[in-house]
Amino acid sequence: xxxxxxxxxxxxxxxxxxxxxxxxxxxxxxxxxxxxxxxxxxxxxxxxxxxxxxxxxxxxxxxxxxxxxxxxxxxxxxxxxxxxxxxxxxxxxxxxxxxxxxxxxxxxxxxxxxxxxxxxxxxxxxxxxxxxxxxxxxxxxxxxxxxxxxxxxxxxxxxxxxxxxxxxxxxxxxxxxxxxxxxxxxxxxxxxxxxxxxxxxxxxxxxxxxxxxxxxxxxxxxxxxxxxxxxxxxxxxxxxxxxxxxxxxxxxxxxxxxxxxxxxxxxxxxxxxxxxxxxxxxxxxxxxxxxxxxxxxxxxxxxxxxxxxxxxxxxxxxxxxxxxxxxxxxxxxxxxxxxxxxxxxxxxxxxxxxxxxxxxxxxxxxxxxxxxxxxxxxxxxxxxxxx
Amino acid sequence: xxxxxxxxxxxxxxxxxxxxxxxxxxxxxxxxxxxxxxxxxxxxxxxxxxxxxxxxxxxxxxxxxxxxxxxxxxxxxxxxxxxxxxxxxxxxxxxxxxxxxxxxxxxxxxxxxxxxxxxxxxxxxxxxxxxxxxxxxxxxxxxxxxxxxxxxxxxxxxxxxxxxxxxxxxxxxxxxxxxxxxxxxxxxxxxxxxxxxxxxxxxxxxxxxxxxxxxxxxxxxxxxxxxxxxxxxxxxxxxxxxxxxxxxxxxxxxx
Ligand SMILES: Nc1ncnc2c1ncn2[C@@H]1O[C@H](COP(=O)(O)OP(=O)(O)OP(=O)(O)O)[C@@H](O)[C@H]1O
Ligand SMILES: [Mg+2]
Numbered sequence: 200x201x202x203x204x205x206x207x208x209x210x211x212x213x214x215x216x217x218x219x220x221x222x223x224x225x226x227x228x229x230x231x232x233x234x235x236x237x238x239x240x241x242x243x244x245x246x247x248x249x250x251x252x253x254x255x256x257x258x259x260x261x262x263x264x265x266x267x268x269x270x271x272x273x274x275x276x277x278x279x280x281x282x283x284x285x286x287x288x289x290x291x292x293x294x295x296x297x298x299x300x301x302x303x304x305x306x307x308x309x310x311x312x313x314x315x316x317x318x319x320x321x322x323x324x325x326x327x328x329x330x331x332x333x334x335x336x337x338x339x340x341x342x343x344x345x346x347x348x349x350x351x352x353x354x355x356x357x358x359x360x361x362x363x364x365x366x367x368x369x370x371x372x373x374x375x376x377x378x379x380x381x382x383x384x385x386x387x388x389x390x391x392x393x394x395x396x397x398x399x400x401x402x403x404x405x406x407x408x409x410x411x412x413x414x415x416x417x418x419x420x421x422x423x424x425x426x427x428x429x430x431x432x433x434x435x436x437x438x439x440x441x442x443x444x445x446x447x448x449x450x451x452x453x454x455x456x457x458x459x460x461x462x463x464x465x466x467x468x469x470x471x472x473x474x475x476x477x478x479x480x481x482x483x484x485x486x487x488x489x490x491x492x493x494x495x496x497x498x499x500x501x502x503x504x505x506x507x508x509x510x511x512x513x514x515x516x517x518x519x520x521x522x523x524x525x526x527x528x529x530x531x532x533x534x535x536x537x538x539x540x541x542x543x544x545x546x547x548x549x550x551x552x553x554x555x556x557x558x559x560x561x562x563x564x565x566x567x568x569x570x571x572x573x574x575x576x577x578x579x580x581x582x583x584x585x586x
Numbered sequence: 587x588x589x590x591x592x593x594x595x596x597x598x599x600x601x602x603x604x605x606x607x608x609x610x611x612x613x614x615x616x617x618x619x620x621x622x623x624x625x626x627x628x629x630x631x632x633x634x635x636x637x638x639x640x641x642x643x644x645x646x647x648x649x650x651x652x653x654x655x656x657x658x659x660x661x662x663x664x665x666x667x668x669x670x671x672x673x674x675x676x677x678x679x680x681x682x683x684x685x686x687x688x689x690x691x692x693x694x695x696x697x698x699x700x701x702x703x704x705x706x707x708x709x710x711x712x713x714x715x716x717x718x719x720x721x722x723x724x725x726x727x728x729x730x731x732x733x734x735x736x737x738x739x740x741x742x743x744x745x746x747x748x749x750x751x752x753x754x755x756x757x758x759x760x761x762x763x764x765x766x767x768x769x770x771x772x773x774x775x776x777x778x779x780x781x782x783x784x785x786x787x788x789x790x791x792x793x794x795x796x797x798x799x800x801x802x803x804x805x806x807x808x809x810x811x812x813x814x815x816x817x818x819x820x821x822x823x824x825x826x827x828x829x830x831x832x833x834x835x836x837x838x839x840x841x
Contacts, residue, residue, distance in 0.1 A: 388703035408663030
C-alpha cells in the first residue's frame with residue numbers, strides 16, 4: 200500500500216481534532232496580530248496560554264499516559280528557562296535574527312531540561328505514586344534554588360532577559376502544534392501502547408517483555424524537554440526570570456490543569472490550560488491594589504467549584520452524551536446502518552478507549568501492601584491466595 | 587541433549603519461611619509438563635522465580651542450556667519464557683486485540699524506533715497493519731476474533747484466561763508457563779482448553795509447564811508431572827505413576 204493509502208485508512212476526525220483547534224487559533228490570531236487587531240495585553244495573555252498548554256499537555260504524558268505522579272514540572276521549566284535564556288542572551292550578540300536565537304535557545308533549554316528529566320526518571324523506576332511525587336517535588340525545589348545561587352543567573356534579582364515582544368505567542372502556538380503531532384503520533388503507536396500497558400498493569404507489562412525502564416525514562420525525558428521549551432518561552436515573555444515563579448505551587452497548578460482536563464485527555468488539557476490561564480489573567484488584572492490579596496482566595500474557590508462540577512454525576516452523563524468520542528461513535532453508528540458490510544467489525548478502533556480511562560494513581564493501591572514485603576520485593580507477581 | 591527447562595536445587599525463602607526448596611526439574615522439549623500440589627505448596631512462587639519476579643535465594647535454572655538465573659523479567663521473556671497469571675492480569679482498560687498487540691511488542695519483525703513512530707513514517711503504518719494481522723491470527727486460535735474490539739475486562743472469565751494465553755503466545759516463547767489455566771472454567775470449556783493447549787504446543791513448537799488443580803485436565807494432557815508439597819518435591823515422573831502414589835494422594839486429601 201502507498202503511504203497515502205495508509206494515512207487515509209487510518210484517518211479519523213478525533214485524531215486531528217487537536218491540530219484543528221490549535222491550528223485554527225494559530226492562523227486566526229496571527230492574522231489578527233498582523234492587521235494590528237490584538238491589543239498588547241491580549242497578546243501577552245496568548246503567550247501565557249501557549250506555554251501553559253505546552254506544560255499541561257507534556258505533563259499529561261507522564262501523569263495520564265504513564266500513570267506516574269510528578270510534581271516537579273516547574274523544575275524542568277525552570278532549568279530550561281534559566282539556561283536556555285542565558286545562552287539566548289549570549290547568542291543574540293552574534294546572531295541578528297531574533298527568531299533564530301529563540302529557536303536555538305528553546306532547543307538548548309529543552310535539551311538541558313531533558314537531561315534533568317533523565318535524572319529524575321531514574322528514581323521513578325524504583326518509586327511509585329506518592330513517594331515519587333515527593334521526590335519530584337523536592338527536585339523542583341532543588342533546581343530553582345540552584346538557579347538562584349548561580350552567580351551568572353543574577354542571583355536573587357533573577358536573570359534579566361531580552362523579551363521577544365508581542366509576536367511571541369505565534370512561536371508558542373507553532374511549538375504546541377509540533378509537540379501535539381509528535382506526542383499524539385507516539386501515543387498512537389506501539390510505543391504508546393507499551394506506555395499505557397505499563398500504566399494499566401506494570402507486572403503484566405514486564406511479563407510481556409516490555410522494557411519498563413526504557414519507557415519510563417523516555418516519557419520523563421520527552422515531557423521534560425517540552426517543559427524546558429516552555430520555560431524558554433516564558434523567559435522571552437517575562438523579565439527577569441525569577442526563581443520564585445517556579446515554586447511547587449506552579450507545578451501543582453500545571454497538575455490541576457491536567458486533572459481538570461482529564462487524565463490522558465489531550466484536548467481536555469488544552470482547554471483547561473487555556474481557561475485556567477485566562478481566569479488567572481483576569482483575576483490578576485482586575486483585582487489589583489488592596490484586592491490583590493483575595494486573588495488566591497477567588498482562584499481557589501473557582502477551582503473547587505469546577506472540580507465539583509466536573510465530577511458531578513449529572514454532568515458525567517452529559518459529557519458522555521456530548522463528548523467528541525460519543526459524537527464520533529454516533530456518526531459511525533449511522534454510517535454502519537447505511538453500509539453494514541463496509542463498516543462491519545473493524546469500525547471501533549482499539550485505541551478508542553484510551554482517553555476515557557482513569558489512571559492508576561490511587562492511595563489505596565499504595566496503602567494495600569498485603570503481600571509481606573521482603574528484601575525489596577513489593578507486591579510483585581501473584582499474591583499468595585488466602586484459601 | 588540439553589533439557590528445555592532445567593532447575594538445579596532452585597529455592598527461595600522469605601525471611602524464615604522456606605517457600606520453595608531444592609526443586610530439580612528436567613523438562614524435555616515439546617513436553618506438556620504438569621505441576622501440582624496443595625494450596626500454598628509454592629507452585630506460583632516457583633513460576634515467579636522462573637520468570638524473574640523473584641530472585642531465587644539458592645540454586646539456578648536454565649532454558650535450553652542457557653542459564654537465566656537472576657535476569658530481569660523483561661530479559662527472561664526475551665529469552666523465551668512467557669507466562670499467565672493465577673489471578674488474571676490483563677490490561678483491563680484496553681481492547682482484546684490491543685492486549686495481544688502489547689505481547690507482540692518485542693518481536694523482531696515489528697521493530698520500529700520511537701522516532702519513526704513520532705512522525706508516523708511509512709514503516710510505522712506497515713508495522714501496525716502487520717502486527718494487527720498477526721494478532722488476529724492468534725485470537726482466531728482462541729476463538730476470540732469476534733470479540734477483538736471489546737474491552738478485556740468485559741470478557742467472561744474463561745475467555746479472559748484464554749486471552750492471557752494468547753497474549754503470552756504473542757511474545758513467541760519457547761517455554762510457556764500456565765498458572766491454573768482452567769480455573770473458573772466449566773467442564774466443556776476445560777475440554778476445549780485441553781485441545782487448544784495441545785494444538786499450540788504442536789503449532790508453535792512449545793514446551794508447556796502448567797499448574798493445575800483440575801485432575802481431569804492434568805491426567806488428560808500432561809506427559810509428566812511433579813508434585814510440590816510444602817515447597818519441596820514430593821514425587822515426579824510419568825503422570826499415571828505419580829497420581830497412583832499413595833503419598834501424593836495423602837498430601838492432597840490430608841490424613
Ligand atoms: N512475597 C512473599 N512474601 C512472603 N511469603 C510469600 C510470598 N510469596 C509467596 N509466599 C508464601 O509462599 C508460599 C507458597 O505460595 P504460592 O502462592 O506459591 O502457593 P501455590 O502453590 O501457588 O498455592 P495455590 O494453589 O493456592 O495457588 C505461601 O506460604 C505464601 O505465603
Ligand atoms: Mg498459586
